[in-house]
Amino acid sequence: xxxxxxxxxxxxxxxxxxxxxxxxxxxxxxxxxxxxxxxxxxxxxxxxxxxxxxxxxxxxxxxxxxxxxxxxxxxxxxxxxxxxxxxxxxxxxxxxxxxxxxxxxxxxxxxxxxxxxxxxxxxxxxxxxxxxxxxxxxxxxxxxxxxxxxxxxxxxxxxxxxxxxxxxxxxxxxxxxxxxxxxxxxxxxxxxxxxxxxxxxxxxxxxxxxxxxxxxxxxxxxxxxxxxxxxxxxxxxxxxxxxxxxxxxxxxxxxxxxxxxxxxxxxxxxxxxxxxxxxxxxxxxxxxxxxxxxxxxxxxxxxxxxxxxxxxxxxxxxxxxxxxxxxxxxxxxxxxxxxxxxxxxxxxxxxxxxxxxxxxxxxxxxxxxxxxxxxx
Amino acid sequence: xxxxxxxxxxxxxxxxxxxxxxxxxxxxxxxxxxxxxxxxxxxxxxxxxxxxxxxxxxxxxxxxxxxxxxxxxxxxxxxxxxxxxxxxxxxxxxxxxxxxxxxxxxxxxxxxxxxxxxxxxxxxxxxxxxxxxxxxxxxxxxxxxxxxxxxxxxxxxxxxxxxxxxxxxxxxxxxxxxxxxxxxxxxxxxxxxxxxxxxxxxxxxxxxxxxxxxxxxxxxxxxxxxxxxxxxxxxxxxxxxxxxxxxxxxxxxxxxxxxxxxxxxxxxxxxxxxxxxxxxxxxxxxxxxxxxxxxxxxxxxxxxxxxxxxxxxxxxxxxxxxxxxxxxxxxxxxxxxxxxxxxxxxxxxxxxxxxxxxxxxxxxxxxxxxxxxxxxxxxxxxxxxxxxxxxx
Numbered sequence: 001x002x003x004x005x006x007x008x009x010x011x012x013x014x015x016x017x018x019x020x021x022x023x024x025x026x027x028x029x030x031x032x033x034x035x036x037x038x039x040x041x042x043x044x045x046x047x048x049x050x051x052x053x054x055x056x057x058x059x060x061x062x063x064x065x066x067x068x069x070x071x072x073x074x075x076x077x078x079x080x081x082x083x084x085x086x087x088x089x090x091x092x093x094x095x096x097x098x099x100x101x102x103x104x105x106x107x108x109x110x111x112x113x114x115x116x117x118x119x120x121x122x123x124x125x126x127x128x129x130x131x132x133x134x135x136x137x138x139x140x141x142x143x144x145x146x147x148x149x150x151x152x153x154x155x156x157x158x159x160x161x162x163x164x165x166x167x168x169x170x171x172x173x174x175x176x177x178x179x180x181x182x183x184x185x186x187x188x189x190x191x192x193x194x195x196x197x198x199x200x201x202x203x204x205x206x207x208x209x210x211x212x213x214x215x216x217x218x219x220x221x222x223x224x225x226x227x228x229x230x231x232x233x234x235x236x237x238x239x240x241x242x243x244x245x246x247x248x249x250x251x252x253x254x255x256x257x258x259x260x261x262x263x264x265x266x267x268x269x270x271x272x273x274x275x276x277x278x279x280x281x282x283x284x285x286x287x288x289x290x291x292x293x294x295x296x297x298x299x300x301x302x303x304x305x306x307x308x309x310x311x312x313x314x315x316x317x318x319x320x321x322x323x324x325x326x327x328x329x330x331x332x333x334x335x336x337x338x339x340x341x342x343x344x345x346x347x348x349x350x351x352x353x354x355x356x357x358x359x360x361x362x363x364x365x366x367x368x369x370x371x372x373x374x375x376x
Numbered sequence: 377x378x379x380x381x382x383x384x385x386x387x388x389x390x391x392x393x394x395x396x397x398x399x400x401x402x403x404x405x406x407x408x409x410x411x412x413x414x415x416x417x418x419x420x421x422x423x424x425x426x427x428x429x430x431x432x433x434x435x436x437x438x439x440x441x442x443x444x445x446x447x448x449x450x451x452x453x454x455x456x457x458x459x460x461x462x463x464x465x466x467x468x469x470x471x472x473x474x475x476x477x478x479x480x481x482x483x484x485x486x487x488x489x490x491x492x493x494x495x496x497x498x499x500x501x502x503x504x505x506x507x508x509x510x511x512x513x514x515x516x517x518x519x520x521x522x523x524x525x526x527x528x529x530x531x532x533x534x535x536x537x538x539x540x541x542x543x544x545x546x547x548x549x550x551x552x553x554x555x556x557x558x559x560x561x562x563x564x565x566x567x568x569x570x571x572x573x574x575x576x577x578x579x580x581x582x583x584x585x586x587x588x589x590x591x592x593x594x595x596x597x598x599x600x601x602x603x604x605x606x607x608x609x610x611x612x613x614x615x616x617x618x619x620x621x622x623x624x625x626x627x628x629x630x631x632x633x634x635x636x637x638x639x640x641x642x643x644x645x646x647x648x649x650x651x652x653x654x655x656x657x658x659x660x661x662x663x664x665x666x667x668x669x670x671x672x673x674x675x676x677x678x679x680x681x682x683x684x685x686x687x688x689x690x691x692x693x694x695x696x697x698x699x700x701x702x703x704x705x706x707x708x709x710x711x712x713x714x715x716x717x718x719x720x721x722x723x724x725x726x727x728x729x730x731x732x733x734x735x736x737x738x739x740x741x742x743x744x745x746x747x748x749x750x751x752x753x754x755x756x757x758x759x760x761x762x763x764x765x766x767x768x
Contacts, residue, residue, distance in 0.1 A: 120572060135508065139551040143544035143576035150540065150583035154590055156681070160642075161594045163679030167646070168601055170675040174653040216600065220608030222656035246607050253603070254596040256589075
């Protein structure tokens with residue numbers, strides 16, 4: 001667009017075409033020697049730009065007169081460009097990806113509209129270039145480069161944040177494979193429920209982090225206790241229980257997770273109506289309970305899936321938030337997935353018979369109070 | 377009140393003011409629009425790493441300079457900043473707000489002063505290079521003042537490498553001003569100019585904003601993970617936080633880059649994480665530090681993004697040579713820094729009054745020979761903090 005206005009004044013078509021050609025040379029494609037794509041892009045950009053430049057020069061008013069007209073002129077120019085560009089590009093994309101043209105078009109038209117503000121910006125910059133000379137270009141390019149650099153560091157940092165989460169998972173793995181797998185399954189269930197409930201991207205992200213980190217407190221439970229095959233002593237049991245408090249304490253240090261950390265007081269009142277916590281807290285609670293009920297532990301066998309569903313529904317509205325329970329059940333049934341007794345991913349020897357349903361032994365939390373009363 | 381609501385209110389008031397200026401013929405309605413833009417842009421700050429945030433409003437003030445008479449400028453900037461400081465969420469206290477207002481007024485004043493200085497220095501005020509120079513001076517001036525304020529308040533000057541945000545602000549301000557007023561009477565797009573040319577600046581703002589919030593989340597996640605061994609009773613309370621803080625101070629003293637400092641800080645916060653993976657030692661015994669470092673480093677090295685931190689953690693317990701041997705250590709400076717910071721905290725047990733004794737012990741201690749560069753940096757940092765008198 002800059003090129004069209006800048007060169008367009010001198011009614012030269014070659015300039016914009018050259019610039020467009022240079023802009024269309026996409027480096028990875030050249031490196032991978034995908035010459036067909038390069039050639040296609042060259043001719044596509046060239047044709048589109050040429051047409052746009054033609055429209056720009058043949059407009060019935062002289063854009064040199066006022067800025068408003070220049071900005072106005074950007075609209076038909078940009079539309080010409082994007083129409084021709086898409087007309088050529090969409091069938092090609094459809095051919096390469098083997099999908100119907102209409103579907104591709106639906107995905108791409110929004111992206112095409114985004115060109116408008118850039119075209120206006122380009123038009124104005126081209127005008128300044130003509131009026132004031134080349135030094136406006138670095139003034140314009142510098143902040144964009146800096147923004148790009150900051151954005152790149154942001155992406156790198158996000159990767160580091162991801163790496164921190166995987167470090168946590170690996171730390172859990174090295175202590176107790178079950179907990180690590182459990183955390184990843186809970187994160188997956190929570191994500192599915194989040195999507196089912198139509199959460200926005202930022203909330204999904206927060207949900208993912210909080211579900212992956214919800215058992216971080218297990219890090220402080222000594223390996224000997226976590227992997228102890230038999231019953232725990234009273235003292236060991238206390239240390240095991242302590243992980244919930246530590247998890248909450250650690251997660252509350254993280255500003256963006258703090259609002260979704262379940263409060264311990266709420267945990268204590270878990271048999272009353274669900275509290276006012278954000279939806280993410282409830283989702284993690286349901287996903288956690290479901291996975292705990294449908295996995296087999298050394299001390300008890302997994303429940304069948306329909307029993308787990310019934311248990312969730314039974315406590316829905318009191319311990320669990322109703323919409324989360326229904327969303328979880330809906331999404332698992334729709335996907336045709338089955339968990340629980342008979343469908344465990346890893347089979348173990350069952351030293352303990354399946355528990356009686358409804359006594360609270362359904363693994364809500366890994367060790368329920370009932371376990372203690374059974375202990376000799 | 378959310379930022380969106382504030383923006384709507386500011387836009388409404390700006391429109392009202394513009395109408396009043398037009399109706400009573402007090403001046404160009406553009407002034408009211410720019411004033412509203414000044415207030416609105418004060419709500420947006422570029423927040424680069426390692427230095428105080430810069431408000432986007434500097435750019436609007438630069439646009440205002442050539443567009444107004446001295447009285448108009450003083451009025452718009454004065455009222456604008458008063459209003460802006462009133463609706464900002466930070467700082468919390470009244471006194472801090474007054475200080476911020478004073479700072480902004482001073483910055484607004486030097487913008488005009490710098491511009492006039494360059495314009496008055498020559499006769500012909502319409503040359504292209506001259507206008508450009510004047511605008512550059514006007515755009516750089518408030519950044520310098522903001523830096524001075526930070527230097528006085530925090531006793532440090534931001535290093536040259538974290539100047540990206542400044543550059544984005546200065547170039548955008550110039551472009552916006554040129555876009556508004558043009559040069560030599562040519563190219564005067566009016567309000568369209570600043571409106572469209574603030575887009576790159578807003579893109580920069582958005583990127584810095586994402587970067588800052590992600591950095592905070594990342595830092596807190598790492599530190600929560602690092603605090604786990606402490607809550608498990610495996611490490612003295614506050615040890616890793618203190619070591620991380622000291623290691624970063626030593627790293628900056630030795631002029632490490634921001635990216636390296638970040639890895640060093642991560643490594644320091646997580647250098648005991650390996651302990652949670654080992655079996656609990658028998659009562660009265662402690663973990664083997666080399667085992668702890670190895671298991672911690674293994675977890676970090678598995679992700680490319682944290683592999684450098686893993687290398688630092690792995691190097692920490694192994695980087696020593698017996699006293700008396702002359703061999704120079706390989707230049708793993710980060711590992712040496714972490715080693716010194718950690719040993720220092722072990723010796724002082726977090727008590728400031730033990731600092732001088734601990735430094736002495738690090739120099740003469742029988743166990744290891746520490747890196748001289750790092751020990752020198754430690755002495756300088758502690759002296760600056762008043763924990764060490766220079767003759768020690």
